[in-house]
Amino acid sequence: MTKRNEKSIRGPFDRLTKEQQTLIRIDFEGNQSNATIAPKLGLKSSDTVSRWRAKKWYELGLADYTQRAIKTTLKRKALNAIQELLNAKSEMVRLQAANTLLKMAGMLSDNDTPELMQAKIRKANADARVAEARAKSMEDNGQDVEMLLDKLMDKVTEEDKKNGPRQSSDS
Known part of the structure; x- marks a missing residue:
């Protein structure tokens, strides 16, 4: 399979240029001004950063990147936090943590009582x-x-x- 075909199989984030991907990563991690971001992307004008954020590719790329981040890093962090809550002093907190884990595993639905x-x-x-x-x-x-x-x-x-x-x- 060629690199072009591999890219077409992957998500919208992968189809972006390195600079566009960097903008999305920066925006995902926190707020920075356009003037601060532009030099990091090799852009002369902070207006370009604003225009890029208004493009359809930005919206699709950010959604794709966010979903990946949640599935990988943030999901692990959330599971670790829930696991710690299973040892909480409060019985109610432990029950909620257990319910959350069971729901995530597909063993319990929101409607189950x-x-x-x-x-x-x-x-x-x-x-x-x-x-x-x-x-x-x-x-x-x-x-x-x-x-x-x-x-x-x-x-x-x-x-x-x-x-x-x-x-x-x-x-």
Whole structure:
């Protein structure tokens, strides 16, 4: 693969000149005046820095560079900070840190609560029992019972939609 093809596969930041990439790095790291930045880029006028920031390539390059920085350096720093919080004195801080790590790992969503997780488990267990009953009834009685079970499940689903899920006595 040629260098030209390799660059076309990479992101917008990689397609920029060395000077343009330097501007984006400087801007990402902190605020500096155009007059301070221009000589670092080999530019005669600070107006050029302003014009470059107004270009579409600047916006795309900065977004690409920011995303990379977050995925690499900043993500590691964030994970290290969260890991330290797992040892905090406050139980609430430890719980939040653990939740954050589980969410980042895809093991927990923003909508998950202990009650919702219990409801999901109850539903999965009920679905499994219905499937077992359906299989057994088909063996014993044929299609008629399967149709009855389907009607029963439809009715339960409709009631749940109207009234919300039923609360079990163990919650």
